[in-house]
Amino acid sequence: MDLDFAIKCIPLFWAAGKLTVTLAFFGIILSLVIGFICAVLQYYRIPFLKQLAGIYIELARNTPLMVQLFFLFFGLPRLGILIPGKTCAIIGLAFLGGAYMAEAFRGGFSAVGKTQLEAGLSLGLSRLQLLRYVIFPQALAVSLPVISASTIFLMKETSVFSIVALPDLMYLAKDLLKEGHSIESNLMLVISYLVIILPVSLFFAYLERRARFAGFGS
């Protein structure tokens, strides 16, 4: 155990951690957007697009992120589609996460009672207004636990990004490993992930407590 070495590594881990966080952030925001769109498509049963969303969700949910990344990063360039590593990572994460988030939103939507919809319609709200003011607020509270679980899951999945040659935390740890500092680098690795993911986990626990207001109508 060489504490000096571990301390010397902090700047390196800081830089790598920043990359991990950036990729995770954009990936998760994108997955929320994709997931929300897919859930709305399925909720309103828009023909054709609904089936498309269904197929996408099943494909993404039932395959590992690593396989998706391999295909994106090593397969597609051969077809003439060259995607840089960072974009690849974000696309991969969003592809996977979109399906999980869609499921989360769908659960929330289906938990909103039918009476709520009918009441909204009879007040003369349009479909979009109904979505914005009646369904969404209630659905969000229901789907928040699932969204938070998926977010944490996606943040953990970011650990595979090193296979598309991105200098993230795992990549750095592998590098230091080769130099023979496995204990120090692994310790730093554990601490880095704790520092990144634990606050997110705590934040979501707080949000879930706050969002429990919407128990009515179901």
Next chain:
Amino acid sequence: MARLMEGLWITVWISMLSVGLSVLFGIPFGLLMAAKTRVVAKLMRIYLEFIRVMPILVMLFLFYYSLSRVFGINLSAYFVSVLVFTIWGAAEMADLVRASVTSLPAHQWESGRALGLSSLQVSLFIIVPQAIRRLLPGVINLTTRMIKTTPFVFFINIPDLMKVGQQIVEVAGMRNHLASVWVYGFIFFIYFIICYPISLFSRYLEGRWQ
């Protein structure tokens, strides 16, 4: 193709073993978590939370590279992968067990006792059958997640489906320009074909039993 099947076999073998062990360890862990003893429940909670936030890949690294240094234990990559997946799976399983046990209304237990059944009889004939019903979809779900986690063993050099695929691409890539597209596309579909029926089955059970 034959080599891919070998890789697939390793993938399936590791995930099945890990799921089995996870269920085996997860049930007592979950009962401990549901137990009234504060200290034990707290300890289990810390264990679960740590597993929750720690990427599985990090744990693989920790056990594979550091354990041997610190304690001088040399573990094979296979052993480490099953160990890590079991530690993770048991935590998830424990949470499922806890949820299914605590979700059973207390009056089930009380009515059983009031009918004159011993507490062993109540556990065996009333609590366990109902808990299993609530548990099974979750366990099946865990199985698909385990299968989707196994590609991580790639990082500790186990020749699983991904590693074999990569090797094939390296060899065939010289001759066939599109080798990587086909091989990785094929692996994508293998995973899909394995996981999709399992997740359909889990959804079917959920629909039927709740």
